[in-house]
Amino acid sequence: MTHPRNLSLAEMDRQSVFHPVSSIDDVMRNGPSVYTSAAGVMLRNAAGRDLIDMGAGLWCVNAGYGRAELADASAKAMRELSYQHLFGGASCEATILLADRLLGLFRERAGAPQMARVFFGTSGSDANDTAFKLVRYYNNLRGLPKKKKVISRIGAYHGLTYAATSLTGIEAYHKAFDLPIADVVHTSCPHHYTFSLPGESEQAFSDRMVADLETLIAREGAETIAAFIAEPVMGTGGVFLPPADYFARVQQVLDANDILFIADEIITGFGRTGQWFGTGTYNLRPDIVSLAKGLTSAYFPMSANMVSDRIWSVLENASPEVGAFMHGFTYSGHPVGSAVALANIDLIEREGMVENAAALAPRFVTALRDRLGDNPFIGDIRSVGLMAGVEFVADRAKRTAFPAGTGPHRIVARHAIEAGVLTRALPFIPVNSFSPPLSITAGEIDEAMDRYAAAVTSAMPELIALLKS
Numbered sequence: 001m002t003h004p005r006n007l008s009l010a011e012m013d014r015q016s017v018f019h020p021v022s023s024i025d026d027v028m029r030n031g032p033s034v035y036t037s038a039a040g041v042m043l044r045n046a047a048g049r050d051l052i053d054m055g056a057g058l059w060c061v062n063a064g065y066g067r068a069e070l071a072d073a074s075a076k077a078m079r080e081l082s083y084q085h086l087f088g089g090a091s092c093e094a095t096i097l098l099a100d101r102l103l104g105l106f107r108e109r110a111g112a113p114q115m116a117r118v119f120f121g122t123s124g125s126d127a128n129d130t131a132f133k134l135v136r137y138y139n140n141l142r143g144l145p146k147k148k149k150v151i152s153r154i155g156a157y158h159g160l161t162y163a164a165t166s167l168t169g170i171e172a173y174h175k176a177f178d179l180p181i182a183d184v185v186h187t188s189c190p191h192h193y194t195f196s197l198p199g200e201s202e203q204a205f206s207d208r209m210v211a212d213l214e215t216l217i218a219r220e221g222a223e224t225i226a227a228f229i230a231e232p233v234m235g236t237g238g239v240f241l242p243p244a245d246y247f248a249r250v251q252q253v254l255d256a257n258d259i260l261f262i263a264d265e266i267i268t269g270f271g272r273t274g275q276w277f278g279t280g281t282y283n284l285r286p287d288i289v290s291l292a293k294g295l296t297s298a299y300f301p302m303s304a305n306m307v308s309d310r311i312w313s314v315l316e317n318a319s320p321e322v323g324a325f326m327h328g329f330t331y332s333g334h335p336v337g338s339a340v341a342l343a344n345i346d347l348i349e350r351e352g353m354v355e356n357a358a359a360l361a362p363r364f365v366t367a368l369r370d371r372l373g374d375n376p377f378i379g380d381i382r383s384v385g386l387m388a389g390v391e392f393v394a395d396r397a398k399r400t401a402f403p404a405g406t407g408p409h410r411i412v413a414r415h416a417i418e419a420g421v422l423t424r425a426l427p428f429i430p431v432n433s434f435s436p437p438l439s440i441t442a443g444e445i446d447e448a449m450d451r452y453a454a455a456v457t458s459a460m461p462e463l464i465a466l467l468k469s
């Protein structure tokens with residue numbers, strides 16, 4: 001198909017689009033991958049090929065593609081009230097209903113202390129920047145202006161705005177931008193398979209991770225630390241499940257040092273782990289919860305922070321004296337996004353997608369293990385709910401890595417596209433991740449895994465060649 005200026009879409013892209021998180025060199029050499037339409041779990045590219053999207057976009061299309069209910073909700077909302085801000089106490093129906101719904105969902109489904117209020121934004125990154133500012137605000141109100149630092153973890157992904165990039169614990173996102181900022185410190189990455197010592201049990205490893213956190217707090221001084229931020233399951237880092245007891249012990253350390261817990265549920269919220277929230281899956285007790293992605297199944301860019309009573313009561317009591325809370329965005333609580341989020345939550349509930357994720361979880365990981373468990377380059381296959389990681393190693397017995405910079409998982413991801421399935425090649429350690437729409441069927445999982453296994457097989461000669469290079 002040709003377009004204005006007689007260029008193909010791919011060529012227009014090369015000449016005009018500045019791609020986020022992409023190699024400029026790759027795009028200039030190979031052009032973009034253009035997609036045209038999608039339905040359910042299937043994504044169609046510009047060549048007319050259908051791919052099974054085992055990533056649900058970027059872990060976000062929880063309800064699947066092409067849902068008319070969500071398109072209708074957005075069209076209706078745009079006709080009724082296409083925009084309304086929330087500044088200066090302004091509000092609107094959809095946003096009020098959504099805030100109330102989120103608090104209710106969390107109260108009923110997360111098994112955690114009740115949250116008091118919901119603050120809205122437009123992306124996961126801005127939600128974590130909001131959390132970062134909020135803990136400062138809170139401690140300023142408490143008369144603790146030195147208590148400002150936030151502890152994150154190596155391998156964490158919390159977004160790419162200024163504070164969120166700093167919270168992210170992956171060097172590739174930092175080094176060209178002179179980040180992280182000084183008020184963020186990183187503690188050890190709690191991924192047992194890759195970072196345990198030889199022979200170290202999961203429990204001993206978990207104990208060591210908690211001891212590292214305590215050492216860091218002692219070094220920095222608890223009086224300088226406001227919060228600890230964590231994804232219940234670390235996604236972009238490599239689908240790292242928390243080791244035994246980890247969060248229970250971390251929570252004790254936080255409590256002992258008056259440190260708030262920010263749960264980044266941007267991936268794990270809305271059913272990914274087989275429960276509504278990772279907070280429920282791992283028994284967390286967060287003070288702030290960041291939500292995005294599955295909140296609208298990516299039909300509208302929207303995020304939210306739920307804030308606990310502990311924080312809210314301080315803000316509320318101080319308000320008459322300190323004046324307005326001077327943070328927020330033009331699109332905070334957008335009525336169209338709110339209507340889409342409400343319709344999305346209805347859809348997930350009505351079609352039992354969280355229950356579907358829980359029911360299919362064993363089949364999902366078994367499908368991976370049956371096909372790939374014996375592969376000499378696959379060291380670990382792990383999953384919770386409909387979220388899985390396949391980790392590549394050069395030598396399974398010794399758990400040694402492929403030579404630096406070789407990217408076996410990127411080679412496999414390229415073969416996977418050829419085989420008709422999309423997986424992600426993650427940036428921290430060599431892992432392909434899987435996070436399909438929660439509407440996926442058993443048959444679609446099997447088909448996707450057949451295609452992925454075929455891709456691993458066809459990539460084998462290139463993987464072997466990496467070791468000889």
Ligand code: PMP
Pocket residue numbers: 058059122123124125126128157158159160231235236264265266267292293
């Ligand atoms: N936190 C987590 C855990 C994420 O996975 C992401 C996005 N992958 C973000 C934050 C940032 O979200 P966004 O890209 O919408 O800013």
